[in-house]
Amino acid sequence: MKIAIASGKGGTGKTTIALNLASVLASSAIRTTYVDCDVEEPNGHIFLNPEIEKSKNVAIPVPLIDFTKCTLCGKCSEICEFNAIAVTPKTVVVFKDMCHGCGGCFHVCPVNAISEIDNIIGIIEIGKSGDINFMQGKLDIGKAFSPPIIRELKRNIPSDDVTILDSPPGTSCPVIEAISDSDYIILITEPTPFGVNDLKLSVEMVRQLEIPFGILINRSDIGDDEVIRYCKKEQLDIILQIPDDREIAVAYSHGKLAVDEIPKYIDDFKNLFEKIHKAVQD
Amino acid sequence: MKELVVISGKGGTGKTSIVAAFASLAKSAVLVDCDVDAADLHIILQPDVEHREEFSGGKLASIRQNDCTSCGKCFELCRYNAIEKSTSPDGKRTIYEIDRIGCEGCGVCAWFCPEKAIDFKESINGEWFISNTRFGKLVHARLGIAEENSGKLVSLVRTAARKVAADNGNELIIIDGSPGIGCPVIASISGAQYVLIVTEPTLSAIHDMERVIQLTKHFNIPTGVCINKWDLNQEISNDIEKNPDIKILGKTSYNTVFTKAQIMRQTVIEYSDNAVADELKSLWENVLYEIG
Numbered sequence: 001m002k003i004a005i006a007s008g009k010g011g012t013g014k015t016t017i018a019l020n021l022a023s024v025l026a027s028s029a030i031r032t033t034y035v036d037c038d039v040e041e042p043n044g045h046i047f048l049n050p051e052i053e054k055s056k057n058v059a060i061p062v063p064l065i066d067f068t069k070c071t072l073c074g075k076c077s078e079i080c081e082f083n084a085i086a087v088t089p090k091t092v093v094v095f096k097d098m099c100h101g102c103g104g105c106f107h108v109c110p111v112n113a114i115s116e117i118d119n120i121i122g123i124i125e126i127g128k129s130g131d132i133n134f135m136q137g138k139l140d141i142g143k144a145f146s147p148p149i150i151r152e153l154k155r156n157i158p159s160d161d162v163t164i165l166d167s168p169p170g171t172s173c174p175v176i177e178a179i180s181d182s183d184y185i186i187l188i189t190e191p192t193p194f195g196v197n198d199l200k201l202s203v204e205m206v207r208q209l210e211i212p213f214g215i216l217i218n219r220s221d222i223g224d225d226e227v228i229r230y231c232k233k234e235q236l237d238i239i240l241q242i243p244d245d246r247e248i249a250v251a252y253s254h255g256k257l258a259v260d261e262i263p264k265y266i267d268d269f270k271n272l273f274e275k276i277h278k279a280v281q282d
Numbered sequence: 283m284k285e286l287v288v289i290s291g292k293g294g295t296g297k298t299s300i301v302a303a304f305a306s307l308a309k310s311a312v313l314v315d316c317d318v319d320a321a322d323l324h325i326i327l328q329p330d331v332e333h334r335e336e337f338s339g340g341k342l343a344s345i346r347q348n349d350c351t352s353c354g355k356c357f358e359l360c361r362y363n364a365i366e367k368s369t370s371p372d373g374k375r376t377i378y379e380i381d382r383i384g385c386e387g388c389g390v391c392a393w394f395c396p397e398k399a400i401d402f403k404e405s406i407n408g409e410w411f412i413s414n415t416r417f418g419k420l421v422h423a424r425l426g427i428a429e430e431n432s433g434k435l436v437s438l439v440r441t442a443a444r445k446v447a448a449d450n451g452n453e454l455i456i457i458d459g460s461p462g463i464g465c466p467v468i469a470s471i472s473g474a475q476y477v478l479i480v481t482e483p484t485l486s487a488i489h490d491m492e493r494v495i496q497l498t499k500h501f502n503i504p505t506g507v508c509i510n511k512w513d514l515n516q517e518i519s520n521d522i523e524k525n526p527d528i529k530i531l532g533k534t535s536y537n538t539v540f541t542k543a544q545i546m547r548q549t550v551i552e553y554s555d556n557a558v559a560d561e562l563k564s565l566w567e568n569v570l571y572e573i574g
């Protein structure tokens with residue numbers, strides 16, 4: 001079973017919730033994998049201090065021009081939708097960091113002057129932290145596209161485990177890549193005007209994906225009741241509310257988990273999993 | 283004309299509230315929301331839209347089933363697994379269909395389809411606006427759900443903002459940047475004069491901040507830092523301040539006025555005279571000094 005944790009904006013406590021859930025499951029003898037899909041800013045490792053056992057570079061195949069064959073016909077630049085290859089009267093220039101690796105130029109070149117080489121954009125790492133299987137991806141600084149790294153992570157997920165996917169924030173392409181084939185999505189929000197605005201976008205997104213989901217209201221007592229009213233109106237399932245507990249915030253600031261520091265939250269997360277389990281089975 | 287970009291790595295550190303506060307402190311600035319994923323600045327600024335335009339971030343492919351001969355070429359060529367293969371209900375034919383969400387918009391399938399059975403057209407996937415607010419012009423945007431190319435939308439919004447600033451004689455553009463380190467952030471900061479990073483004294487936020495600092499170094503943009511909620515963990519705040527690579531321009535305290543002001547649709551400066559407002563004013567002075 002794959003459970004994705006997502007939120008419209010960052011900083012709502014996505015990683016904390018994901019890790020607390022993973023930790024509670026693992027200590028109940030359920031085989032659990034935590035996957036940090038927030039490859040632009042992965043944070044899970046700070047809390048888990050995993051031992052990395054395997055790592056693998058992730059690359060995009062980018063064109064390499066053989067100038068002894070190239071006739072400067074311009075076809076490669078014509079097919080490229082991403083302005084990643086330009087043909088001038090004298091030469092062909094490849095902008096490798098704009099290339100999406102679609103292979104169009106490679107296939108279209110009439111004289112086979114194009115081969116493909118790897119442009120490394122990041123890495124995936126697989127390891128263990130206590131009972132939790134750990135996976136994360138990291139986008140290299142200055143590289144623009146994270147979805148290929150998320151794709152590679154997902155190819156390596158062990159199929160029998162309960163998998164907790166810590167999604168990037170937002171509603172655009174990397175998020176879709178992370179959550180699109182999960183069995184359940186937890187949307188995290190805060191009871192503030194920003195929180196509600198971002199939640200509405202997230203709800204619109206998961207409805208398009210047609211995956212069952214529930215709302216978790218974090219720091220549930222900091223704002224107003226607009227988020228509750230919105231959930232009622234839209235008949236959304238509020239699966240858990242966690243109050244603004246300075247103890248949690250301080251534990252978090254040190255890289256510690258709430259369920260390890262403040263035992264009263266263990267049952268909350270156990271119940272949360274029960275609810276999700278039931279929802280997935282229905 | 284100068285561009286100041288406020289980013290945070292992950293968001294949720296108070297970045298938008300700080301941008302809104304700057305909006306009420308700046309004398310004559312154009313405001314820009316480049317956090318097109320989670321665009322929230324409009325909630326505080328309550329814009330009146332004056333100009334609206336559609337945005338096409340790229341093209342999408344779709345197969346005209348009547349013209350398709352099920353040769354399978356497109357399926358073989360698509361590197362994004364965006365073409366789905368199934369069997370027709372009578373079992374006689376293989377059907378190929380394109381998954382709109384998975385399609386990267388590369389056009390390779392359409393180019394090579396021997397029957398020319400694939401349409402490849404611009405898809406409208408967002409809108410952008412120029413609006414009036416109580417603090418001046420705001421340029422903002424909305425990207426459709428599950429859409430790609432937020433980087434392109436960010437560049438478009440910035441270009442529009444520069445034009446607005448030139449037309450109105452504004453000296454400064456204040457940009458609420460995108461989270462992360464990928465394409466929308468790169469598009470938010472490239473070519474800007476100054477980046478302010480809003481961080482928090484948590485190990486996670488520091489880690490995010492270090493990644494964005496590397497990014498601004500990579501693009502050679504002068505960068506300063508504001509520690510929000512600095513008193514949440516003073517030990518970590520002290521560590522940040524001691525780091526010689528980091529230029530601290532201000533510290534703001536852990537305070538409920540951020541949320542209270544947000545609920546009233548006000549900036550922290552407007553909300554009331556409070557200690558945080560003073561902290562923000564001194565941050566703003568320092569930022570102005572740095573930008574020069």
Ligand code: SF4
Nearest residue numbers: 070071073074076109
């Ligand atoms: S398509 Fe091939 S021959 Fe034509 S310009 Fe590109 S590399 Fe050269």
Ligand code: SF4
Nearest residue numbers: 080099100102103105
């Ligand atoms: S592989 Fe695709 S994106 Fe890259 S240069 Fe070739 S045509 Fe352009």
Ligand code: SF4
Nearest residue numbers: 350351353354356395
């Ligand atoms: S390449 Fe064209 S004809 Fe062949 S399966 Fe695809 S759409 Fe149909």
Ligand code: SF4
Nearest residue numbers: 360385386388389391
């Ligand atoms: S346009 Fe590119 S990504 Fe989209 S279906 Fe065709 S080959 Fe695949």
